[in-house]
């Protein structure tokens with residue numbers, strides 16, 4: 063271990079993260095998650111609440127019978143509550159499930175705000191402290207390492223500091239290894255967090271003083287960092303900020319803050335350097351769309367669009383980047399749009415002609431063409447495939463591998479499934495083919511007909527797939543006669559790219575975007591020019 067101060071990470075993605083709307087992990091996903099996160103050296107992984115649902119039960123059973131899981135550096139923690147009001151710990155089903163789980167660590171939550179004791183538990187303060195103290199004692203005596211999550215600690219501390227601190231004291235008297243101060247409603251301000259953590263740190267010296275912050279006020283990361291600076295040495299959070307309501311403190315943001323910017327020792331360098339990939343992997347397992355606007359790990363985190371920014375970032379990346387993107391496994395992206403100057407264009411064109419310079423007339427020509435096209439409704443920052451084709455064309459490097467000579471589409475919406483038919487005629491060299499395709503709707507039929515015809519000449523087409531299709535009305539004042547922009551996302555192996563078409567006829571706009579997508583598949587294979 064280096065001389066840096068350590069902060070311990072307690073990963074609650076599988077528990078609080080799974081409480082987030084739209085987040086779902088199957089048991090298999092959870093097993094994959096554990097295997098992956100255990101490699102990162104995260105200190106604690108909260109696996110779920112044994113006894114609360116059959117999925118969590120099966121998961122804990124699978125962990126117990128797995129030889130590899132449990133052998134790594136990360137400790138598994140089981141989650142649950144204290145015993146109920148008036149209940150002895152020995153008779154508590156919740157505590158008995160926690161005790162018999164395979165997890166060496168257990169976290170139980172209890173009330174630290176008088177409002178909850180009165181209105182939710184409907185009991186008195188002494189009984190609340192008893193429930194906390196005796197539940198912790200029972201689990202500690204059973205050989206578990208016990209953390210106490212002081213639910214609503216900061217609201218409770220603002221209301222009555224002595225009461226809130228007495229809840230921590232009860233847990234420590236019971237033998238808790240750590241107490242975790244929770245901003246459960248997520249509405250605290252950093253200054254309130256600082257006061258609460260300082261007071262807890264002054265009153266007690268637990269082995270772990272943790273913070274668990276929700277993001278309802280958009281402050282979860284700031285509040286967690288404030289807590290660490292005030293003396294907390296454990297952070298509970300989730301990757302991508304998944305969690306109840308607006309989510310939990312985002313580990314994908316917190317880890318680089320702590321390790322790269324504030325000088326704490328958190329996780330191994332290899333994990334931090336791979337953070338962008340790890341965060342995406344977790345989103346994929348959770349079956350939740352990855353937020354590309356996320357700090358540090360999102361695709362947009364180092365995407366430069368404005369011409370002035372790009373000019374400067376090429377001269378010295380520090381002018382518009384707070385860290386080197388590679389430090390978190392991310393990459394710099396130079397976008398091209400109507401906001402571009404010659405620096406953006408030149409940087410992109412170097413892909414095809416490395417020696418090109420900003421004062422080359424072709425760069426200015428490309429900039430003018432793109433600004434004009436964007437005025438007509440094209441949008442290239444989300445359609446880098448069409449952008450590359452346009453640039454290759456301007457540079458005189460584009461050899462279109464085929465020509466679409468003709469296409470017709472018929473639709474009969476009353477027919478039910480496969481209500482549309484398209485016929486396309488394609489020429490490659492001096493050979494032409496025309497083939498029909500059926501589809502659910504005219505665009506699907508056109509896509510199928512194009513792919514079937516082209517795969518006669520270019521079998522590689524079969525390996526690519528249309529992964530997204532978006533239509534946007536550009537000028538709503540013309541009603542159903544408005545101009546539309548179609549953006550198509552195509553996936554081929556690990557690569558994906560966007561292409562764009564604009565027209566008043568949605569089918570024509572779709573055909574433009576689809577054709578660009580297919581040109582790129584073929585060119586990437588045969589000429590390697592768009593790679």
Ligand SMILES: CC(=O)SCCNC(=O)CCNC(=O)[C@H](O)C(C)(C)COP(=O)(O)OP(=O)(O)OC[C@H]1O[C@@H](n2cnc3c(N)ncnc32)[C@H](O)[C@@H]1OP(=O)(O)O
Nearest residue numbers: 111114115143144145146147171172173182183213246306
């Ligand atoms: C702040 C947090 O995020 S804590 C995490 C909470 N997570 C979850 O709730 C997800 C999993 N939960 C569940 O599956 C279910 O709620 C269960 C199985 C745990 C409990 O279900 P039920 O027994 O039907 O109880 P239900 O959820 O309706 O009510 C909660 C009960 O727990 C009590 N309770 C709430 N907090 C605590 C606490 N800290 N300690 C002890 N009891 C508590 C409530 O008073 C209520 O009891 P009551 O009905 O006697 O008033």
Ligand SMILES: CC(=O)C(=O)O
Nearest residue numbers: 171211213214244246
């Ligand atoms: C324990 C917990 O998840 C909370 O207080 O928010």
